[in-house]
Amino acid sequence: MSGLWKRYGEQIAVHGIDLELPAGQFIGLVGPNGAGKTTTLSMITGLLRPDSGTVEVAGHDVWRDPAEVKARIGVLPEGLRLFERLSGRELLAYTGRLRGLPGAEVDKRAAQLLDVLDLAGAQNKLVIDYSTGMRKKIGLAAALLHNPEVLFLDEPFEGVDPVSAQTIRGVLERYTHSGATVVFSSHVMELVESLCDWVAVMATGRIRAHGPLAEVRGDAPSLQNAFLELVGAQRHGAGHDLDWLGGGAR
Numbered sequence: 549m550s551g552l553w554k555r556y557g558e559q560i561a562v563h564g565i566d567l568e569l570p571a572g573q574f575i576g577l578v579g580p581n582g583a584g585k586t587t588t589l590s591m592i593t594g595l596l597r598p599d600s601g602t603v604e605v606a607g608h609d610v611w612r613d614p615a616e617v618k619a620r621i622g623v624l625p626e627g628l629r630l631f632e633r634l635s636g637r638e639l640l641a642y643t644g645r646l647r648g649l650p651g652a653e654v655d656k657r658a659a660q661l662l663d664v665l666d667l668a669g670a671q672n673k674l675v676i677d678y679s680t681g682m683r684k685k686i687g688l689a690a691a692l693l694h695n696p697e698v699l700f701l702d703e704p705f706e707g708v709d710p711v712s713a714q715t716i717r718g719v720l721e722r723y724t725h726s727g728a729t730v731v732f733s734s735h736v737m738e739l740v741e742s743l744c745d746w747v748a749v750m751a752t753g754r755i756r757a758h759g760p761l762a763e764v765r766g767d768a769p770s771l772q773n774a775f776l777e778l779v780g781a782q783r784h785g786a787g788h789d790l791d792w793l794g795g796g797a798r
C-alpha cells in the first residue's frame with residue numbers, strides 16, 4: 549500500500565501509510581485503541597474507500613480491480629455481521645455458493661471446517677444463538693471456505709476463550725504453513741509475539757515500526773516493552789491525576 553490516507557471529518561485516522569507486507573507470513577498489525585488498524589484493514593480489503601493512496605493485494609489494485617482481489621482474499625471484519633437467521637451450516641453453504649464453489653465441494657469443506665473448529669455440534673443452531681467465540685469461529689470458517697491466498701482478520705481473538713483461541717490458532721498455523729498469508733490486527737502483544745513472524749506497529753494513524761518480529765522487538769525484553777516505548781505510553785498510565793482513587797475515602 550502506498551500513500552494511504554483516511555480522514556473522518558477533522559480526524560485523520562490514517563496518515564499516509566506506505567507499507568509492503570511480505571507474502572506467506574503470519575503478520576500482526578498492532579497498535580493501541582484508535583490507532584487506525586480497523587480503518588487500514590478496511591481500506592486494504594475493499595470495505596472502505598481511501599481518500600488517497602493505493603493498495604495492491606496479490607498483484608491487483610483493490611479499488612480498480614475489486615473482484616479480482618475479493619476472489620483471492622478472506623476477511624473476518626470487526627463487528628462481524630452475519631446472516632443471523634441461518635444456521636452455521638447454512639451460512640457456510642450460502643457463502644460457498646456465493647464464492648462460486650460447486651455444492652458438493654462446499655459440503656465437504658464446510659463439514660471439515662465445522663469439525664476442526666469444534667462447531668459440528670452447533671451446525672444446525674441459528675447464528676443468532678451463537679456465543680461471541682462461536683461467531684468468530686463461524687466467521688473464520690466462512691472466510692476460509694474458498695481457500696484464499698490472503699486472510700485478513702480484525703481482532704480475531706477478542707472475546708474468545710482460551711480453548712477456542714487455541715483452536716483458531718491451530719487452523720491459522722496450518723493455513724500459513726501451506727504458504728498462505730495471514731494479516732491480523734490486535735492489541736494483545738503476547739498473542740502477536742507468539743504467533744507472528746512479521747509485525748507492523750501503528751499509532752495515531754502512522755506506522756511506527758515494521759519488520760520481522762525480532763527486529764521490531766530489538767533489545768527490549770518483550771514486544772510489549774518495545775511497543776510501549778514506540779507509542780510513548782510511558783507518559784501515561786502512572787495515574788498521577790487519580791489521587792482520589794482507592795483508599796476508601798470519599
Ligand SMILES: Nc1ncnc2c1ncn2[C@@H]1O[C@H](COP(=O)(O)OP(=O)(O)OP(=O)(O)O)[C@@H](O)[C@H]1O
Pocket residue numbers: 556559560561579580581582583584585586587588735
Ligand atoms: N466511522 C467513523 N467516523 C468517525 N471517526 C472514526 C470512524 N471510524 C473510526 N474513526 C476514528 O478513527 C480513528 C481510528 O479508528 P480505528 O477504528 O481505525 O482504530 P483501531 O486501531 O482499529 O482501534 P481499536 O483497537 O480500538 O479497534 C479513531 O480515532 C476513531 O475514533
